[in-house]
Amino acid sequence: MVMNMTDNEQKPNSNTKKYRTPDGVPADIVMFTLTKRERKTVTKTLPIRELKVMLIRRRSWPCAGMWALPGGFCRESESIYDAAKRELKEETGVDGGHLEYLGVYSTPGRDPRGWIISQAFYALVEEWMLEHRQAADDAEEVGLFTIEEALEELELAFDHRDIILDAYRKIQHQMLQTTIAKQFLPEHFTLSELYQVIQTVVPEFKEPNFIRKITSTRSRQGILEEVRDENGKPLNSNQYSQRPAQLYRFTDHAPLLSIYT
Amino acid sequence: MVMNMTDNEQKPNSNTKKYRTPDGVPADIVMFTLTKRERKTVTKTLPIRELKVMLIRRRSWPCAGMWALPGGFCRESESIYDAAKRELKEETGVDGGHLEYLGVYSTPGRDPRGWIISQAFYALVEEWMLEHRQAADDAEEVGLFTIEEALEELELAFDHRDIILDAYRKIQHQMLQTTIAKQFLPEHFTLSELYQVIQTVVPEFKEPNFIRKITSTRSRQGILEEVRDENGKPLNSNQYSQRPAQLYRFTDHAPLLSIYT
DNA sequence: AGAATAGTGTCTTTCAGACAGTATAAG
DNA sequence: CTTATACTGTCTGAAAGACACTATTCT
Numbered sequence: 001m002v003m004n005m006t007d008n009e010q011k012p013n014s015n016t017k018k019y020r021t022p023d024g025v026p027a028d029i030v031m032f033t034l035t036k037r038e039r040k041t042v043t044k045t046l047p048i049r050e051l052k053v054m055l056i057r058r059r060s061w062p063c064a065g066m067w068a069l070p071g072g073f074c075r076e077s078e079s080i081y082d083a084a085k086r087e088l089k090e091e092t093g094v095d096g097g098h099l100e101y102l103g104v105y106s107t108p109g110r111d112p113r114g115w116i117i118s119q120a121f122y123a124l125v126e127e128w129m130l131e132h133r134q135a136a137d138d139a140e141e142v143g144l145f146t147i148e149e150a151l152e153e154l155e156l157a158f159d160h161r162d163i164i165l166d167a168y169r170k171i172q173h174q175m176l177q178t179t180i181a182k183q184f185l186p187e188h189f190t191l192s193e194l195y196q197v198i199q200t201v202v203p204e205f206k207e208p209n210f211i212r213k214i215t216s217t218r219s220r221q222g223i224l225e226e227v228r229d230e231n232g233k234p235l236n237s238n239q240y241s242q243r244p245a246q247l248y249r250f251t252d253h254a255p256l257l258s259i260y261t
Numbered sequence: 262m263v264m265n266m267t268d269n270e271q272k273p274n275s276n277t278k279k280y281r282t283p284d285g286v287p288a289d290i291v292m293f294t295l296t297k298r299e300r301k302t303v304t305k306t307l308p309i310r311e312l313k314v315m316l317i318r319r320r321s322w323p324c325a326g327m328w329a330l331p332g333g334f335c336r337e338s339e340s341i342y343d344a345a346k347r348e349l350k351e352e353t354g355v356d357g358g359h360l361e362y363l364g365v366y367s368t369p370g371r372d373p374r375g376w377i378i379s380q381a382f383y384a385l386v387e388e389w390m391l392e393h394r395q396a397a398d399d400a401e402e403v404g405l406f407t408i409e410e411a412l413e414e415l416e417l418a419f420d421h422r423d424i425i426l427d428a429y430r431k432i433q434h435q436m437l438q439t440t441i442a443k444q445f446l447p448e449h450f451t452l453s454e455l456y457q458v459i460q461t462v463v464p465e466f467k468e469p470n471f472i473r474k475i476t477s478t479r480s481r482q483g484i485l486e487e488v489r490d491e492n493g494k495p496l497n498s499n500q501y502s503q504r505p506a507q508l509y510r511f512t513d514h515a516p517l518l519s520i521y522t
Numbered sequence: 523a524g525a526a527t528a529g530t531g532t533c534t535t536t537c538a539g540a541c542a543g544t545a546t547a548a549g
Numbered sequence: 550c551t552t553a554t555a556c557t558g559t560c561t562g563a564a565a566g567a568c569a570c571t572a573t574t575c576t
Contacts, residue, residue, distance in 0.1 A: 213521075
């Protein structure tokens with residue numbers, strides 16, 4: 001590589017080693033999934049949903065025995081995002097899933113192995129994608145935890161608690177302001193399902209007239225649309241209820257909100 | 262440093278150099294400022310405001326002669342955020358200013374000097390803070406450009422065009438959804454000033470009944486409050502208008518928006 | 523008086539929020 | 550017939566949006 005070190009602003013150091021360089025830049029991924037568990041009741045009902053995080057128990061130094069985020073070091077030939085995508089695929093065996101950048105974690109001393117600058121991502125995957133991992137990789141213990149368990153009961157490696165907390169806040173924010181809810185729903189869904197998904201991720205979200213508001217206010221038009229068959233007849237589902245409910249899908253429109261209007 | 266490389270997930274490399282490590286992790290800063298220019302009219306009026314970006318013309322390889330974001334390499338003893346803060350202070354000579362993380366830029370080959378992973382920030386500073394830089398540093402040419410100039414007319418170094426574009430989008434988003442407008446305003450301001458600041462950053466923002474909405478709708482209560490003197494009498498300003506206008510200040514409350522409610 | 527900016531009155535349409543009532547289907 | 554979920558009717562008060570009108574000050 002040609003080097004010319006007269007620039008007084010940015011001094012790289014790959015050959016001269018005049019300056020210390022980082023020992024590695026891993027991509028760590030907070031992998032969220034929404035589990036679905038049948039409720040054993042007499043009548044049809046929505047399943048119980050829970051937001052969970054996948055963690056891996058470390059087997060070696062440092063932080064041996066503690067739970068950590070899956071991750072891997074970035075290579076020179078790829079971008080950080082590509083590294084995260086590769087890692088996500090390695091963990092799930094699948095290409096799918098929503099992957100988004102979260103932030104950088106670089107506090108000095110955060111990793112005893114050296115100067116390690118973590119780039120954090122979060123992913124939304126489906127539950128079955130994680131079963132692959134649990135089966136395939138016998139080398140490591142894999143666990144699915146609720147956020148509360150992960151944040152309060154587990155011993156977490158490095159600063160991974162901070163990362164998980166930041167990811168949790170971000171996903172809550174995004175759940176209310178973007179249409180990522182679609183990542184947790186089938187193509188067609190009922191409004192009760194949507195409401196449940198939102199509430200699972202953001203328990204504070206309460207909206208007594210949810211169905212009414214979605215269906216009848218003009219400013220919400222365009223986020224969702226009714227699903228109809230070829231003849232234009234509305235499509236229903238009674239999978240989770242006695243009375244069939246109208247099915248909806250997301251459009252690709254998401255409104256831009258403002259605190260001033 | 263003790264090293265134990267049995268972990269098959271994360272392999273650092275500071276001593277063994279078995280793996281290639283990055284050649285440097287700089288913090289690059291998109292420094293925005295809102296310039297104020299008096300309009301030469303007969304009557305009192307609001308000044309002309311413009312959103313500008315500070316850039317530095319590079320003097321040496323690589324990208325010599327091109328305009329680039331100010332930035333500097335992170336040291337092992339500091340976090341990325343601290344590096345950005347240090348850089349901001351070096352550029353302005355002042356500790357103040359709003360500094361926020363933007364994202365990571367790591368496309369392979371983005372910097373001909375090697376494997377350089379940029380961490381981008383954006384800062385909101387006041388115009389006078391930049392004058393310091395222009396005077397003090399005779400070594401480098403400093404320029405203030407509008408976003409349009411920066412994005413369309415200038416030859417920009419590395420992938421700094423992408424970074425500036427991302428920063429611009431983010432600041433527009435933040436202007437509508439948070440109260441960063443306060444970074445561009447004095448402690449006390451009139452609603453016309455606020456409206457002008459928002460429109461300067463987000464030209465699409467149009468709100469004919471702006472004053473009415475801010476002052477009379479309950480959901481906006483709490484973002485702003487009227488400024489009053491010790492006796493509880495409303496404080497006015499006629500700095501920019503014939504008729505005195507009520508002064509406001511931001512509270513520290515910012516509402517959380519949702520596309521569903 | 524005229525100009526320029528700050529704000530108010532008023533009217534219509536839409537939305538929010540509450541809560542009772544009806545609709546559809548399963549057991 | 551009961552129960553459980555999915556809606557709809559209806560009413561009140563708040564907010565949006567438009568536009569004419571008044572208010573305060575400077576020249």
